[in-house]
Amino acid sequence: MNGDIALRCVGVGVRFGALQALDGVHYDFHRGGVYGLIGPNGAGKTTLLNVLAGRLPHHSGSIVCEGVDITRMPPHARARCGIGRSFQITKIFPDLTVLENLRIAAQIGHGRFLPFWLAPRYDRRLAPAIDAMLERTGLHAHRDTVAGTLSYGLQRALELGVTLMPDPRILLLDEPLAGVGHHEIEGATHLIEAASAGRTVLLVEHNMDVVMRLSRHIVVMSNGRVIADGLPGEIRANPLVRSVYLGEEEDEVAA
């Protein structure tokens, strides 16, 4: 049973001064599940992703990843445990080309810092994986384009490619559609769906249609706690969830 759990949160608490951003979160994310994390602004969704990725210290509780206690591990050690995190704000190198961005991600993913005279041979070994990622993210035609000049949707696709390059088993996606234009949403959604296959995914996203479509489970947070979880249909019908969203996103949840 425990072998099925990709990430286990045990009483995870985070305080910012007097503000209790996470208030004893207990939750098991099962292997291969796609979890949509929803909740009103300030509920603690991004804070939870940050804590899981090791980018934010927490003051109480513990986190177990595939049976290993990672509570005290720094972000790079958690990445080696198979956790990949994308960001709300694009974290690609805007002055480098698409190919260069993916190459750096591949090198970091291999966890090796190489002397420059070995780099070309090493890069040749990484080339097939980089080519596959260019294909997968639909960026092949843009491989030599400077990343900062891509459309926002393509920049998000590159960011997902950079996150996927080390082949994480657990994917933490923070608003992957933020800023993506209407005409690019469908393509971006397909990309996330394809990237989710065979992984455990925690998806924080304000586009409720997309969350409900991509997620197998919905986890609802409010005031730093998990207040409900279930299948998308169950969550849509849950009166507590509706009341939490009342006046804020009622239409979207009820839709």
Ligand SMILES: Nc1ncnc2c1ncn2[C@@H]1O[C@H](COP(=O)(O)OP(=O)(O)OP(=O)(O)O)[C@@H](O)[C@H]1O
């Ligand atoms: N670095 C920080 N310092 C102080 N307060 C913070 C910090 N980061 C987050 N908070 C606060 O913690 C609470 C939870 O924030 P968080 O960003 O996790 O919420 P969220 O559910 O992701 O919200 P949103 O949907 O608006 O992104 C909020 O009240 C926020 O203002």
